[in-house]
Amino acid sequence: MSEISEEQVAHLANLARIALTPEEISSLTTELDQIVDSIAKVQEVATPDVPATSHPVPLSNVFRPDVVGETLTIEQALQNAPEQADNRFKVSAILGEEQ
Amino acid sequence: MTDIIRMTAADLSTHLQSGEISAVDATQAHLDRIEAVDTDVHAFLAVSSDALDTARRIDERRAAGEKLGPLAGIPLAVKDVLVTTDMPSTSGSKILEGYMSPFDATVVRLSREAGLIPIGKTNMDEFAMGSSTEHSAYGPTRNPWDLDRIPGGSGGGSAAAVAAFEAPLALGSDTGGSIRQPAHVTGTVGVKPTYGAVSRYGAIALASSLDQVGPVTRTVLDAGLLHDVIAQHDPHDSTSLTDTWPSMAEAARSGARGDGLAGLKVGVVRELSGDGFQAGVQSRFEETVALLTAQGAEVIEVSAPHFEYAVAAYYLILPAEASSNLAKFDSVRFGMRVQPDGGGTVEQVMAATREAGFGPEVKRRIILGTYALSAGYYDAYYGSAQKVRTLIQRDFTAAFEQVDVLVTPSAPTTAFKFGEKLADPMAMYLNDITTIPANLAGIPGISVPIGLAPEDGLPVGIQVMAPQREDARLYRVGAAIEALLEQQWGHTLISKAPALGGK
Numbered sequence: 158m159s160e161i162s163e164e165q166v167a168h169l170a171n172l173a174r175i176a177l178t179p180e181e182i183s184s185l186t187t188e189l190d191q192i193v194d195s196i197a198k199v200q201e202v203a204t205p206d207v208p209a210t211s212h213p214v215p216l217s218n219v220f221r222p223d224v225v226g227e228t229l230t231i232e233q234a235l236q237n238a239p240e241q242a243d244n245r246f247k248v249s250a251i252l253g254e255e256q
Numbered sequence: 257m258t259d260i261i262r263m264t265a266a267d268l269s270t271h272l273q274s275g276e277i278s279a280v281d282a283t284q285a286h287l288d289r290i291e292a293v294d295t296d297v298h299a300f301l302a303v304s305s306d307a308l309d310t311a312r313r314i315d316e317r318r319a320a321g322e323k324l325g326p327l328a329g330i331p332l333a334v335k336d337v338l339v340t341t342d343m344p345s346t347s348g349s350k351i352l353e354g355y356m357s358p359f360d361a362t363v364v365r366l367s368r369e370a371g372l373i374p375i376g377k378t379n380m381d382e383f384a385m386g387s388s389t390e391h392s393a394y395g396p397t398r399n400p401w402d403l404d405r406i407p408g409g410s411g412g413g414s415a416a417a418v419a420a421f422e423a424p425l426a427l428g429s430d431t432g433g434s435i436r437q438p439a440h441v442t443g444t445v446g447v448k449p450t451y452g453a454v455s456r457y458g459a460i461a462l463a464s465s466l467d468q469v470g471p472v473t474r475t476v477l478d479a480g481l482l483h484d485v486i487a488q489h490d491p492h493d494s495t496s497l498t499d500t501w502p503s504m505a506e507a508a509r510s511g512a513r514g515d516g517l518a519g520l521k522v523g524v525v526r527e528l529s530g531d532g533f534q535a536g537v538q539s540r541f542e543e544t545v546a547l548l549t550a551q552g553a554e555v556i557e558v559s560a561p562h563f564e565y566a567v568a569a570y571y572l573i574l575p576a577e578a579s580s581n582l583a584k585f586d587s588v589r590f591g592m593r594v595q596p597d598g599g600g601t602v603e604q605v606m607a608a609t610r611e612a613g614f615g616p617e618v619k620r621r622i623i624l625g626t627y628a629l630s631a632g633y634y635d636a637y638y639g640s641a642q643k644v645r646t647l648i649q650r651d652f653t654a655a656f657e658q659v660d661v662l663v664t665p666s667a668p669t670t671a672f673k674f675g676e677k678l679a680d681p682m683a684m685y686l687n688d689i690t691t692i693p694a695n696l697a698g699i700p701g702i703s704v705p706i707g708l709a710p711e712d713g714l715p716v717g718i719q720v721m722a723p724q725r726e727d728a729r730l731y732r733v734g735a736a737i738e739a740l741l742e743q744q745w746g747h748t749l750i751s752k753a754p755a756l757g758g759k
Binding site: 161169170177185188195197198199202208209212213214216219229237238248249 | 465497567595601640
C-alpha cells in the first residue's frame with residue numbers, strides 16, 4: 158500500500174493552489190491510494206542502468222534569429238483578463254493580514 | 257448525386273472544383289445537419305457565425321479563377337483544445353468559459369490558408385483528460401451509433417461530428433489515444449502523427465511531451481488530405497520537426513490500389529491482444545490480419561515485454577506534465593476568477609478559482625502530478641516512469657527491426673455505456689492500453705474501422721503503428737485495409753450507422 162494520508166492530500170492541494178473541500182480531500186485520498194498502488198509498478202523495471210527519456214524525438218538546441226517576433230498588442234494581451242487597470246493585469250492583495 | 261453531407265471530403269472536393277457544389281452549399285448543408293442532429297449528439301460546443309461568409313469568399317475566389325487547394329470550401333470541425341480567434345476556446349473546461357484567443361493555433365491558421373471552413377468547436381473531456389467525454393464541463397457527447405454510449409475521448413466531439421455527418425473533416429489531439437480511441441468506437445478514421453510532425457502551437461497543452469494534433473475523418477484518404485495541410489514545420493513550436501513530408505494523400509491512394517501489401521511484414525503485438533479484449537473486438541481484428549495474410553503480407557508475432565508498464569508510466573508522466581501546464585490558470589491573465597468569501601490574497605483567489613473552475617478528473621490528475629513530482633517521490637515515480645519510457649521505445653525499436661508495421665485492436669472494447677467506468681478511474685485509464693505506447697515513443701498510429709462486433713453491433717477499429725517519421729506507411733496500409741474490407745462488404749462501415757432522428 159502506498160498509504161497516502163488526508164494530510165498529504167491537503168498539503169498537495171495547497172501546493173497546487175486548489176481549495177479542495179474536506180469531502181474532496183477524503184475521496185481523493187482513497188482514489189489516489191488506489192491509483193498510486195497500480196502505477197508504482199514502474200519501479201519494478203526502472204533499474205539504475207536504464208537512462209530516462211523526457212522527450213520522444215531527440216532534438217538539440219533549437220534556435221531562432223534574435224529579432225523581434227510577432228507579439229500581442231496590450232489590448233490583445235488584456236482582452237481575457239478578469240480585471241485590469243492602467244494597461245496592466247490587476248490582482249488581489251499579494252500579502253494577507255498575518256504577513 | 258450523393259447527399260452533400262454523406263460525401264467524403266475527396267468527393268466533395270471534386271464537386272467543388274467542378275463548380276457543381278459551392279462552398280456556401282457545402283457549408284449550409286453541414287450547418288443544417290448540425291441544427292438537425294446536434295441536440296441529440298452534442299458534438300459541438302460552439303458553431304461559427306462566420307462560416308457562411310468565409311464560404312462565400314472561397315466561392316468568389318474560385319469564380320475569379322484563383323487556383324485553390326484541394327480542400328478549399330470544405331467545412332472543418334475543430335476540437336476545442338485548439339485556439340481560434342472567431343469562436344471561444346474552452347478545452348472543455350469551465351475555467352475557460354467564453355475565452356477568446358487573440359491568435360489562431362497554427363493548425364487552424366494552416367487550415368484557413370488552405371481554404372477549409374471552420375464550422376464549429378467540438379466537445380472533449382476537460383483539458384483532454386478522459387476517454388469518454390464524460391469529463392467535459394459542458395456535458396458528454398453521445399455516440400451516433402448508440403446515443404446511450406460514449407463516443408470515446410478525449411476527442412469524442414470531433415469523432416462524433418464526422419460519424420454523424422455534421423462535418424466531413426475534423427481536427428483532434430492525441431496525448432494517449434484521444435484521436436484513435438474515439439475513431440475506434442465511432443467507426444471513423446483517426447491519425448496521431450509522429451511527435452513533432454504537426455505544430456502544437458495554440459493547442460492548449462495537456463502533456464507537452466505526448467500531445468500531437470491530427471486528422472479525424474471518415475476515410476483514410478480524407479485523413480491524408482488533411483494531414484498534408486497541417487504537417488508543416490512551425491518556428492512557434494520548438495519541438496516541431498523540420499522534415500519535408502511525402503504526400504499522405506498520395507500514400508493513401510497508392511494503398512487503396514493494393515500496392516505494397518505483398519511482402520509487407522506485419523507485426524502482431526502479443527501483449528496487446530487476447531486476454532482483456534472483448535471477443536468481438538478480437539475476432540474482427542483476427543479476420544483483418546487474416547485478410548492481410550491472404551494479400552501476401554507476412555504476419556509475425558512480436559513481443560513488447562514492457563508494454564504492460566505503459567499505462568502506469570503514462571499516468572505518472574501525464575499528470576506530472578499536466579500539473580505544471582495547468583499552473584497557468586491562475587485567475588490573473590485569463591479565465592475565471594472567483595473571490596473567496598470575505599475576499600482574500602491573490603493565492604487564496606487562485607485556489608478558490610481553481611477549486612470552482614476545474615472538474616474532478618482535472619483535480620485528481622493535478623494532485624497526482626504534484627505528488628509524483630514532490631521531493632522524496634520524484635525518483636521513485638516520475639524518474640522511474642521516464643525510464644519505462646526508454647524501455648518502451650526499445651521494445652518498438654526491436655519490433656521494427658523485424659516488421660514494417662505493428663497492428664493491434666485500437667481499443668480493448670467497443671463503446672461502453674455512460675457511467676460504466678466513471679466511478680473507477682483505473683478502469684477508465686486501462687481503456688487506453690493499446691494507444692498509450694505510441695505516445696510514449698513518439699511514433700505515429702492510425703485507427704481504421706474494420707467492422708462491427710457481433711455481440712453488440714458496435715464499431716471496431718484496427719490500429720496500425722509505424723516507426724517515427726514513417727507516417728506515410730500508415731496511410732498506405734490503412735487505405736489498403738479499408739479498400740479490401742469495403743470491397744468485401746460492398747459498402748462503407750459508416751453507411752450502416754443508424755439514422756439520427758433529428759428535429
